[in-house]
Amino acid sequence: MQDARDPRTESPPNRSKPRSRRLPREVRERQILDAAVQVFARHGYHEAAMDEISEVAEISKPMIYAYLGSKEELFVACIRREANRLIESISGAVDADLPPDEQLWRGLRAFFEYAQQNRASWTVLHRQASTQGPPFAAELSAWRRRALDLVTTLLSRADGTEEDRQVRHEQMQPFAAALVGAGESMVDWWIEHPEHTADALSMRLMNLVWMGFGDMVQGRRWKPD
Amino acid sequence: MQDARDPRTESPPNRSKPRSRRLPREVRERQILDAAVQVFARHGYHEAAMDEISEVAEISKPMIYAYLGSKEELFVACIRREANRLIESISGAVDADLPPDEQLWRGLRAFFEYAQQNRASWTVLHRQASTQGPPFAAELSAWRRRALDLVTTLLSRADGTEEDRQVRHEQMQPFAAALVGAGESMVDWWIEHPEHTADALSMRLMNLVWMGFGDMVQGRRWKPD
DNA sequence: TCCATTACCTACTCGCGAGTAAGACTACTC
């Protein structure tokens, strides 16, 4: 079944693809990861087709397998890279010498700004990653733990005394979880109300949480009945 | 290719399946939906195989298609049913004549209790449903809007005057989103720390949110610098 | 200039799972 693809007989046809050719591996890997994050964010893990990723990355499918391995490994690589970027953004914005409320304020602002400027990245971390099964659970709980730890540490710096910091660190966990979740939901809400700024959002969350938090630290409690 | 399933020659073999047979449609539909919620919660929409659902429901696959339609329609039916159950649980626990803090307290407790007692249902609503594309977006945003509205209304009852309720209702939205998200995240945290009770969780969230909320209503604000 | 290496591609295979065809069994009604 001799086909017509013999270079001598039909070589010069589609000069239509000036696809940048022969780039070093590093660059290609970045392109692939960028594309994968976009596509995973749009469709979720299972709906995302490797063919689409290869199109967006402007490279052919086997290259993806050669460089990043299976679809699963590719997804894990995405999560890992984006989680690092986000956590670095936040912890880079927080200066441990500042007063605690200022720290929290800056952390929140960095978070909202990241979510705004890296929508796809945030979607993958928030919506897509947490949905999938065991293969990604490890990666996910690792990143979630890091995020929670960042916030918990931040919160437990909020009040003076030093010695029982470890205990307080424990007690802070549910509050940290609540704060993180509140931020995540506000981002969802933000997407439908983009007229607000990152500053305004952070301010609102500070007002809601920090004030109540301050009350608690001072021993004021709400009780039923 | 005469096979061996001629009733006259090989009829009485596997009496091993006392699968309840010939039940009314209503009952079957409930079984199917129950099974589907379980399986969707475990694997997510795309990983869930209709074959597995049919096994769990103890019925054959074509029946699912006959009664509930395509996989997509089945998923929508699950979301709709479970969303109704949850919202009814919450609004059933809230009595509009109670003081606002008591209302919020009861609503939160009802929410945490529902999440605890209907883990699969909650997982489908929280994790799986929000992940998928356009087909479910309508259903999802409808249920999310209802939930947000419930909370927003509850919050905007918190402060006295009547006339500007509509305006306040608007302004409350991001706070309601934050509160809902905080609750969702606390449930996630709860799953890994099941030694706590629904009461304790609700109390913590009340303390965090209600106190700060009270401060805000009274005009106290947090400001940077 | 020839060889080795690495980047890169087209065109496949192959399994899995959504959806269906075709009919069997049961329980009513008259």
Next chain:
DNA sequence: GAGTAGTCTTACTCGCGAGTAGGTAATGGA
């Protein structure tokens, strides 16, 4: 007990998408 309406099953088809076989072309060193 014959007809009919609704329940229920086995055993398929068929497309989609993950992963691959096998080859081409550019680069760099001898």
